Amino acid sequence: MRALGNSVVTLCLSLLSFGHIQAKPDLKWWQTTIVYQIYPRSFKDSDGDGVGDLKGIISKLDHFVYLGVQAIWLSPFYKSPNKDFGYDISNHTDVDPLFGDLDDVTELIEECHKRDIKVIIDFVPNHTSDLHPWFQASIKKQEPYTDFYVWTDGKTGPDGARTKPNNWLGVFGGEVWKWNDERKQFYYHAFVEEQPDLNYRNPKVVDEMNKVIDFWMKMGVDGIRVDAITNLIETEDIFQDEPRSYKPGVPPFQYEYLDHIYTSNLPEIRGAIRGWRNVMDKHSQKDGLERFMVVEFYDTPEKRNAYLDYGVHLPFNFDLIEPIGIRPESGGRQIRDLVDIEYANLPQNSWPNFVMGNHDRKRITKKRGARAANAFNMLLLTLKGTPTTYYGEEIGMEEIHVSFEDTQDPWGLNYGKERYEEFSRDPCRSPLQWNDGYQSGFTTANKPWLPVHPNYKTLNIQTQMASNDLSPIQLYSQLARLRQEPSFQYGDLFYSVVNDNIFSYVRQTEGQPQYLVTINFGKSKSIDDYTSSVNGREGKVIAHTGNFNEQNMKIDLSKIVLKPDQGLVLEVLSNKDEL
Numbered sequence: 001m002r003a004l005g006n007s008v009v010t011l012c013l014s015l016l017s018f019g020h021i022q023a024k025p026d027l028k029w030w031q032t033t034i035v036y037q038i039y040p041r042s043f044k045d046s047d048g049d050g051v052g053d054l055k056g057i058i059s060k061l062d063h064f065v066y067l068g069v070q071a072i073w074l075s076p077f078y079k080s081p082n083k084d085f086g087y088d089i090s091n092h093t094d095v096d097p098l099f100g101d102l103d104d105v106t107e108l109i110e111e112c113h114k115r116d117i118k119v120i121i122d123f124v125p126n127h128t129s130d131l132h133p134w135f136q137a138s139i140k141k142q143e144p145y146t147d148f149y150v151w152t153d154g155k156t157g158p159d160g161a162r163t164k165p166n167n168w169l170g171v172f173g174g175e176v177w178k179w180n181d182e183r184k185q186f187y188y189h190a191f192v193e194e195q196p197d198l199n200y201r202n203p204k205v206v207d208e209m210n211k212v213i214d215f216w217m218k219m220g221v222d223g224i225r226v227d228a229i230t231n232l233i234e235t236e237d238i239f240q241d242e243p244r245s246y247k248p249g250v251p252p253f254q255y256e257y258l259d260h261i262y263t264s265n266l267p268e269i270r271g272a273i274r275g276w277r278n279v280m281d282k283h284s285q286k287d288g289l290e291r292f293m294v295v296e297f298y299d300t301p302e303k304r305n306a307y308l309d310y311g312v313h314l315p316f317n318f319d320l321i322e323p324i325g326i327r328p329e330s331g332g333r334q335i336r337d338l339v340d341i342e343y344a345n346l347p348q349n350s351w352p353n354f355v356m357g358n359h360d361r362k363r364i365t366k367k368r369g370a371r372a373a374n375a376f377n378m379l380l381l382t383l384k385g386t387p388t389t390y391y392g393e394e395i396g397m398e399e400i401h402v403s404f405e406d407t408q409d410p411w412g413l414n415y416g417k418e419r420y421e422e423f424s425r426d427p428c429r430s431p432l433q434w435n436d437g438y439q440s441g442f443t444t445a446n447k448p449w450l451p452v453h454p455n456y457k458t459l460n461i462q463t464q465m466a467s468n469d470l471s472p473i474q475l476y477s478q479l480a481r482l483r484q485e486p487s488f489q490y491g492d493l494f495y496s497v498v499n500d501n502i503f504s505y506v507r508q509t510e511g512q513p514q515y516l517v518t519i520n521f522g523k524s525k526s527i528d529d530y531t532s533s534v535n536g537r538e539g540k541v542i543a544h545t546g547n548f549n550e551q552n553m554k555i556d557l558s559k560i561v562l563k564p565d566q567g568l569v570l571e572v573l574s575n576k577d578e579l
């Protein structure tokens with residue numbers, strides 16, 4: 001906490017002591033905030049049914065004020081049979097009773113806006129639930145819904161029986177063609193069979209989905225996060241098999257067995273995005289507030305950045321997660337390389353972003369241990385670009401263990417008892433740990449939808465906020481405020497010392513203090529000289545990951561000692577200051 005006070009003092013002094021300050025560039029709200037992902041089922045339960053809900057979120061908005069977060073993104077809360085936990089939507093413009101109702105959304109938006117917090121919602125365009133009225137009408141060939149989904153007669157086998165049209169595989173593994181006995185045709189589903197894919201080649205579908213965006217814009221949301229954009233559109237001629245990928249060790253059942261040339265990232269996606277952007281811009285023209293769009297897209301930087309031309313503000317950058325991602329053994333150099341993928345590939349005038357975890361991937365503490373939480377938050381919050389924090393990262397939450405019998409996630413269940421742990425997303429979705437009370441303050445139910453991590457007695461928000469020793473949440477909130485300083489908000493980033501242990505960088509902009517961020521991601525103690533990349537020989541500690549002797553706030557930049565998982569943010573004291 002002491003260091004926080006110090007950084008504020010530093011800011012004031014530096015504003016006073018520099019005569020000319022470079023004009024602040026015209027940054028949009030989504031460039032200056034942290035985006036915090038709320039997984040509504042697991043955030044806060046207000047009615048004791050063991051599942052988080054909107055009223056629960058509303059009751060906890062001051063958490064974001066404390067953290068210094070100015071935008072929240074909510075995973076789906078729409079009407080859904082919950083076969084894929086809300087990503088199977090049966091009404092895009094209604095709230096599932098499990099989470100509340102539309103009035104709760106209105107209240108949530110109002111309460112957020114009062115606190116200067118923007119609200120981003122999930123938009124799931126690639127499919128609906130099979131219980132969606134559109135699909136039910138489509139089965140019966142009721143217009144205009146007959147061609148709302150991807151239907152086919154398939155092929156005729158030698159015995160006259162119908163067989164599927166091709167060899168495509170589902171993202172969760174296995175079959176994508178499901179025979180419907182009533183309509184006597186197959187329909188396509190890239191995910192579970194209860195999630196039929198919409199047919200974006202039908203302009204009426206495009207219209208309907210545009211109306212969904214318009215509905216939420218009218219409700220007052222500030223932006224959308226588009227789910228699974230990769231799988232939006234399939235090739236027109238579906239009677240084509242996808243070739244094998246020949247990836248080693250992948251069984252024929254698994255998605256990666258094939259090379260998805262006919263089902264993934266088709267150029268037609270761009271037109272759909274442009275359409276959504278146009279709907280959002282109509283609202284912006286009325287009130288001058290920019291509506292934000294971020295898309296979920298797992299592919300190369302070239303491919304994700306191509307969407308920038310069609311109205312996307314940020315294509316989520318998952319380089320820290322995959323395909324290489326941060327691994328248990330990644331040291332300073334490897335982490336620099338992952339960070340550099342984003343900076344090296346970014347088109348001119350585009351804005352970087354970084355994501356450390358989400359509801360589909362392993363938590364960083366799973367990969368790197370609980371002790372590393374501070375080091376990774378320090379990295380995420382001091383890089384140049386918009387960071388996305390997955391709920392729980394602010395306290396260094398760890399993954400739970402879930403037995404096969406208790407597994408909820410269809411992706412895990414699909415792979416059976418032997419392999420479910422490789423795929424199940426339950427472990428990273430456990431309830432947020434609020435305090436050391438009953439069920440960690442998440443719910444009053446005796447069985448939450450997923451168990452609370454047994455470490456909640458010590459690892460929880462309340463305990464960390466009250467801690468006398470620097471805790472992850474205190475560091476998080478301190479770094480979130482530091483990000484508001486020009487050097488961090490829009491200053492340049494230069495790499496400094498990079499080796500097997502250390503990844504370090506300088507953040508600076510004209511007329512502002514120069515900062516050095518250095519983190520030991522390696523396995524051994526490191527002593528390094530940073531003086532060749534900074535304008536001074538001494539640095540003042542502005543933030544640290546803990547275990548530093550705070551008595552000694554000035555550090556000699558020619559021999560900084562860092563143990564594994566330790567990191568520092570230093571203000572470089574210019575040679576002139578020392579005189």
Ligand SMILES: *[C@@H]1O[C@H](CO)[C@@H](O)[C@H](O)[C@H]1NC(C)=O
Binds near residue numbers: 091092093094133
């Ligand atoms: C979704 O729910 C709203 C509110 O209940 C209703 O007015 C609307 O018709 C529903 N939409 C569909 C496609 O069923």
Ligand SMILES: CC(=O)N[C@H]1CO[C@H](CO)[C@@H](O)[C@@H]1O
Binds near residue numbers: 084087171191228
């Ligand atoms: C990458 C991915 O699969 N993202 C989402 C896409 O939609 C599915 C099915 O709705 C979700 O389960 C995923 O989270």
